[in-house]
Amino acid sequence: MSLLRIKEASLAFGLAPLLDKAELVIEPQERISLIGRNGAGKSTLLKVISGMLQPDEGEVMRATGLKVAYLPQEVPSEDAETVFDVVADGLGEVGDWLKEYEKLIHAGEEADLEKLERLQHKIEANDGWLLRQKVESALQRLHIPQDTTMGELSGGWKRRVFLARALVQDPNLLLLDEPTNHLDIEMIQWLEDELLQFRGGVLFISHDRMFIDRIATRIIELDRGKLSSWPAPYEAYLEKKEQQLAAEEKEWERFDKKLAEEEVWIRQGIKARRTRNEGRVRALKSLREERKQRRERVGQVNLRIGEDQSSGKIIADFANVSFSYGSKKIIDNLTWTMLRQDRVGLIGPNGCGKSTFIKLVLGELEADEGKIKRGTKQQVAYFDQMRSQIDLEATVWDNVAKGKDFISLNDREVHVAGYLRDFLFPPERLRTPAKALSGGEVNRLLLAKLFTQPANILVLDEPTNDLDMDTLDLLEELLGSFQGSIILVSHDRTFIDNVVTSSLVFEGQGKVVEYAGGYSDWLLQRPEESSFSQEKVSKDAASKGKTAKADAKKTPGDSAEVKGAVSGQKKKLSYKHQRELDELPSQVEELENALAVLQEEVSAPEFYEQSHELVAEKLALLESREKELEQLMERWLELEDMQG
Numbered sequence: 001m002s003l004l005r006i007k008e009a010s011l012a013f014g015l016a017p018l019l020d021k022a023e024l025v026i027e028p029q030e031r032i033s034l035i036g037r038n039g040a041g042k043s044t045l046l047k048v049i050s051g052m053l054q055p056d057e058g059e060v061m062r063a064t065g066l067k068v069a070y071l072p073q074e075v076p077s078e079d080a081e082t083v084f085d086v087v088a089d090g091l092g093e094v095g096d097w098l099k100e101y102e103k104l105i106h107a108g109e110e111a112d113l114e115k116l117e118r119l120q121h122k123i124e125a126n127d128g129w130l131l132r133q134k135v136e137s138a139l140q141r142l143h144i145p146q147d148t149t150m151g152e153l154s155g156g157w158k159r160r161v162f163l164a165r166a167l168v169q170d171p172n173l174l175l176l177d178e179p180t181n182h183l184d185i186e187m188i189q190w191l192e193d194e195l196l197q198f199r200g201g202v203l204f205i206s207h208d209r210m211f212i213d214r215i216a217t218r219i220i221e222l223d224r225g226k227l228s229s230w231p232a233p234y235e236a237y238l239e240k241k242e243q244q245l246a247a248e249e250k251e252w253e254r255f256d257k258k259l260a261e262e263e264v265w266i267r268q269g270i271k272a273r274r275t276r277n278e279g280r281v282r283a284l285k286s287l288r289e290e291r292k293q294r295r296e297r298v299g300q301v302n303l304r305i306g307e308d309q310s311s312g313k314i315i316a317d318f319a320n321v322s323f324s325y326g327s328k329k330i331i332d333n334l335t336w337t338m339l340r341q342d343r344v345g346l347i348g349p350n351g352c353g354k355s356t357f358i359k360l361v362l363g364e365l366e367a368d369e370g371k372i373k374r375g376t377k378q379q380v381a382y383f384d385q386m387r388s389q390i391d392l393e394a395t396v397w398d399n400v401a402k403g404k405d406f407i408s409l410n411d412r413e414v415h416v417a418g419y420l421r422d423f424l425f426p427p428e429r430l431r432t433p434a435k436a437l438s439g440g441e442v443n444r445l446l447l448a449k450l451f452t453q454p455a456n457i458l459v460l461d462e463p464t465n466d467l468d469m470d471t472l473d474l475l476e477e478l479l480g481s482f483q484g485s486i487i488l489v490s491h492d493r494t495f496i497d498n499v500v501t502s503s504l505v506f507e508g509q510g511k512v513v514e515y516a517g518g519y520s521d522w523l524l525q526r527p528e529e530s531s532f533s534q535e536k537v538s539k540d541a542a543s544k545g546k547t548a549k550a551d552a553k554k555t556p557g558d559s560a561e562v563k564g565a566v567s568g569q570k571k572k573l574s575y576k577h578q579r580e581l582d583e584l585p586s587q588v589e590e591l592e593n594a595l596a597v598l599q600e601e602v603s604a605p606e607f608y609e610q611s612h613e614l615v616a617e618k619l620a621l622l623e624s625r626e627k628e629l630e631q632l633m634e635r636w637l638e639l640e641d642m643q644g
Helices: 042-050 083-091 093-105 113-125 128-142 155-168 185-197 209-215 234-266 270-275 278-293 354-362 396-401 416-421 439-450 469-481 493-499 519-525 544-549 560-565 575-603 612-643
Strands: 004-011 019-026 031-035 057-062 068-071 173-177 201-205 218-223 226-231 314-325 328-339 343-347 369-374 380-383 406-408 413-415 457-461 485-489 502-508 511-516
Touching (some): 004 042, 019 042, 019 226, 042 068, 042 173, 068 155, 083 128, 083 155, 093 113, 093 128, 113 128, 155 173, 155 185, 185 209, 209 234, 209 493, 218 234, 328 511, 343 354, 343 493, 354 369, 354 457, 354 502, 380 439, 396 406, 396 416, 469 493, 485 493, 493 519, 502 519, 511 519
Parallel strands (some): 031 201, 031 218, 173 201, 380 457, 457 485
Antiparallel strands (some): 004 057, 314 328, 314 369, 406 413, 502 511
């Protein structure tokens, strides 16, 4: 028996319906990938299936006793709760009893023994101990102590916890909205393994093509309000879809020709009007109405890069380079050369030091040990996943052209409206402030702004976030024709495979190894024991503080300059100064944790959809915290200088 059936469902929030007499059937144990252009209504469809929204017309028929678990795109904020409490929430009333029981047994002598005994009886009578084992088993698979609070976890680890909560419910149908968002490659692999072991049905939205290929048993596309089913893998869908669009175009050509002929006939002279039959007139009216109802596909992005003169032959030459943040070794004795037209992918878990490595390449940081030689004639265009280059108060037009009507692109003057139309910004959106754009629109705007800059080196930090598959494919084609050099950070494994010619893999403890080709090539070449996933996963590894340090300011006292300055016996600080120095590491770590939370909020797709006041407040707070951290670092360096 089918888990769920949608029959002729329609739903609209504006002029064009998101669902237009849509039909869908989900069978037990199916794993369905839901794809479609940005704004097509995919998230809305998940909410209809979960029961959070009701269609305007049509039916949603669910199997008797169907249990649906829904994981939204952005995980809820429950920072004060422990991971045990969050996962136990999935068990309903029994979960509440288990949470209360956990609190009481950890209360020691202050515990209410009578209440504890009543809870034990209730839990026992409802198979609660068995359910508690399920929670503990889920947490063991996460490798997180159950008393860890959610506030200590990064966005990726929070997503793991909420997935565990969904799974302990034993749902028949699991709904996942962009489950790979903010996950590094290791976490995506963990998610894939969990879903492959899950025995229920799965419907998920994702733009990660390798994730789709590994998980999906079929593909459902939402296009202009209609749902259509396609075979997996993704390449098979592309082939069939291309055939279907070609057939649709031919059919429309025949239709338009017929309509044009009938329009000519109806406009003929008096003699023709006397002899025309009313059936043909009614048929023409029907053709006009059908043409009026036709929904064209959303246009494709047309990407172009403003290329500069060639850079020097060498982009960067590392000779025995080492770099650390405090006691954390980021790079250990790396010798590596990047030449003109190289395309290098950086692969590793969140917090391993990929952003730090980029700063070393660009000269924003210097090595602790070894030498870095940088080339000449370098013009760098930097795609920052934090979107800091976008002025939220400025319009789409002004962000790209700063009030001008024309921009220069490859020695050619291009009108701003025409250029932005290539990035799917219609005329009515050009005067829209950037703060009112969706996540996908902000990313397209950032690409549009980036590609106006003459560049021979592209540094792309997570450029694929919030981009639909059509735009991803076009971006890949553009990068393939780019004559300069590329450094790419991405967790989209297919995108890495299709863009880079070599990969630097951060394997832990400062070990960085170069492999030919992309992600799939690395999997084939690496020694069996070599994998960044081997690093011990623990509460500390999961915490934001640890992952954030890779991108924080350089820890004073560990730089080559400071080490070289230290000679002979250290001076003894006063008690006050020594105490201040001892407390600085914990203060820095606390501030880094707070910064990591803010940075994650700012990088979320929905951040810029909030009110202007809230966005401005958060950005001001982020800037304030960064300055505070800088002052702490300077004080740390000052105290160490005083020490000798």
